[in-house]
Amino acid sequence: MADDLSRITVLLVDDEENILRALQRLLMDEDFEVETATSxxxxxxxxxxLENVGLIVSDQRMPGMNGAEFLGRSQEFAPVAVRILxxxxxxxxxxxxxxxxxxxxxxxxxxxxxxxxxxxxxDAVRHYALIAENKRLNTIIAQQNEELQEWNSNLKERVLxxxxxxxxxxxxxxxxxxxxxxxxxxxxxxxxxxxxxxxKRTHQHSRNVAQLAVGAAKEMGIADEELETIRIASLLxxxxxxxxxxxxxxxxxxxxxxxxxxxxxxxxVRAQMLLDSIEELRPAAxxxxxxxxxxxxxxxxxxxxxxxxxxxxxxxAYADQIDRAAMMCVEDVADQSxxxxxxxxxxxxxxxxxxxxxxxxxxxxxxxxxxxxLAIGSKHGSNTSSLIDDERTTIELELKPxxxxxxxxLARNLFSGSGLLLLNKGEVLDDDRIKAVKRYYxxxxxxxxxxxxxxx
Numbered sequence: 001m002a003d004d005l006s007r008i009t010v011l012l013v014d015d016e017e018n019i020l021r022a023l024q025r026l027l028m029d030e031d032f033e034v035e036t037a038t039s040x041x042x043x044x045x046x047x048x049x050l051e052n053v054g055l056i057v058s059d060q061r062m063p064g065m066n067g068a069e070f071l072g073r074s075q076e077f078a079p080v081a082v083r084i085l086x087x088x089x090x091x092x093x094x095x096x097x098x099x100x101x102x103x104x105x106x107x108x109x110x111x112x113x114x115x116x117x118x119x120x121x122x123d124a125v126r127h128y129a130l131i132a133e134n135k136r137l138n139t140i141i142a143q144q145n146e147e148l149q150e151w152n153s154n155l156k157e158r159v160l161x162x163x164x165x166x167x168x169x170x171x172x173x174x175x176x177x178x179x180x181x182x183x184x185x186x187x188x189x190x191x192x193x194x195x196x197x198x199x200k201r202t203h204q205h206s207r208n209v210a211q212l213a214v215g216a217a218k219e220m221g222i223a224d225e226e227l228e229t230i231r232i233a234s235l236l237x238x239x240x241x242x243x244x245x246x247x248x249x250x251x252x253x254x255x256x257x258x259x260x261x262x263x264x265x266x267x268x269v270r271a272q273m274l275l276d277s278i279e280e281l282r283p284a285a286x287x288x289x290x291x292x293x294x295x296x297x298x299x300x301x302x303x304x305x306x307x308x309x310x311x312x313x314x315x316x317a318y319a320d321q322i323d324r325a326a327m328m329c330v331e332d333v334a335d336q337s338x339x340x341x342x343x344x345x346x347x348x349x350x351x352x353x354x355x356x357x358x359x360x361x362x363x364x365x366x367x368x369x370x371x372x373x374l375a376i377g378s379k380h381g382s383n384t385s386s387l388i389d390d391e392r393t394t395i396e397l398e399l400k401p402x403x404x405x406x407x408x409x410l411a412r413n414l415f416s417g418s419g420l421l422l423l424n425k426g427e428v429l430d431d432d433r434i435k436a437v438k439r440y441y442x443x444x445x446x447x448x449x450x451x452x453x454x455x456x
Contacts, residue, residue, distance in 0.1 A: 008054035008125055009033040011078075013043045013070065014086070015062040023057070026118055032125055040065030040073070047077035054080075054128035055121060059110075060087040071104055080131065082124040086110050096277055099187070106183045113443055127176050134169045141166065184280075192235035193420055195242065204413060204421055205323055208364065210234035211424065212319035215360035216353060217312075230312045233287035237316055240271030240288070265300040268292055287312040291320065294348045314350045318357055321349060326365060333365040363426075398449035401438045406430050408452040416444035 010032055012023050020036045027034050035050060037043035039062060047053060056074055060067035071083045085107040099107075105124070108117060141162055192206045213234045217227050241249055244267060248260050256264060268289045275285035290304060290313035297305030309317075318341065325340035326333050338361055345351045396411045406429055414423040414437070422440055423433065429452070437450065 007032075008052055008129060009035055009050050010055045010057065010121065010125065011043060011046065011050065011053055011081075012036045012057050013038075013040065013062075013067070014059040015039055016059075019059070023117075026114055027121065030118075030122070030125075039063070040067070040070030043070060044073060044077065047074060050078075052132075053078040054132070055082045055084070055124045057084045057086065057121065060085055068104075080128070082128050084108060084120065084124060086112070096274065099278065106187075116443070123179075127179075130169075130172055130176060134173060137165060137169055188232055188235060191239060195236075195238045204424075205327075206235050206238060207421065207424055208323040208326070209237065209316065209319045211364050212322055212357070212361065213312075213315045215364065216319065216356040217315055219356040219359050220353075222311075226312065229283045230287065230315060232281065233284035233291070233312060234316050234319065236271065236275065236281075236284065237288050237291050237320065238267070238271075239274060240267035240269070243270075265292070269301050286310060287316060289313075291316040293317070295350055296347045299348070309350075315353060318349050318353050322357065322361060334362040337361065337365065394453055394455050396451055396453055398451050400449060401434075401441045404429055404434045404437065404450065404452070406434065408454055411451040411453045414450060415446065415448075416440055417446040418444050420444065 010027070012020055012034065013036070014020050014023075015038050017038060020038070024034055024036065032054070035046060037046050040058070041064060043056075043058070056071065056078065058067040058070055062070075065073075067085050067087070071085065074081070074083070083104045085104045086109075087107050088110055106120070108120060144162065192210075195206055210231050214227055214231050217230050222230070244263060248256065248264055251260070253261055253264065268291065272285040272289040275281040275288065287310055289301065290309055293299035293302065293304040293309045293313060295306055295309070295314075297303050321341040321344060322337045325337040328340075329336040338358060341349065341357075342354065345354060408429045410423055410425050410427050410429070413421060413425045416422055422437065427433070429437075
């Protein structure tokens, strides 16, 4: 693979030469060629002379041609190359445009983590090399199939060998596609996190709404494909609020001035427009547009009523009101939030959904008072058995990342050091989640431990 990588070229594009020099230093020991350009126009000229360009890494904010436009035009000269956009968290439109029109497979935020950036570039180059190798092997197979007509011996053995090689390469390609799908879901979660980072009022709200909405939809027997649409729409239902002043967002709609309400009532439409450029998100975008419609037709933006409102939007609206009510509850959160949301049945919310939400809401806001808190490796020392009541089968432990084990259940929401929600309370840990937690604690360390439920 090293010989293959040495023939691959990586093109770096940024209008700041100091950034290009920094990237070159990071990649100086890698087994591939590195070329640079200080603008999109210069990069397009260089692409006409370069061969075997496997990866293009472009900054978004450049004078003249921006990164998304350049990546789109670069497909003419390097159609198979992997494309990565360097951008900030605030450039949501640019990120969506780069993914949809520019063919970007992922984006990295600036400033970047050096180790993560280098590993991402390595993976992208290997992905390109895998596709190129697969294409080369397919060409060889085609040639050999012609020769097989002339061969009268060992036909069966030769076919088996080629079948094995194809299967192995197809498995590798399938694994690469699964990683691309994981990146897609990662982008969804990142966009949802951007909304939640605006303040304590929205902290974890999108994830709570997604948990409630998907739980109720499952209870109603909705198909898996539509469940995923509801989940994505729930995570992104407030993305259109980005840019609206916080002073407006903290007010109930009935307290807003006419001009304030006009601005606020456009956020579902703005959200749909943001998501519509990605074809796979259009069904979810439609639910986002209508999640503020009311059963009596007094909602917005289209004043739909009753069953004219898509079922998924009605489910999200119910989940949204439950979680907003839960923010004002201290005790008996499940019962109180259900009761407050119930005041709007028939006028704002669909009464037919009440039964499903009653069944699942307690699981979303449930806290077992019998769990015993125990800090491992702190003042209690490492011997914990004497501190645990034998009659209790489940306890809460505070652990370090290296102490986590598969099948443990998170007892509390897990946040990074900067306050980004990593995992929700109630998620079951597996090997992949544990690896991710360890990585996050290196990138964004937290002084707090990780609280899990274990049975003893």
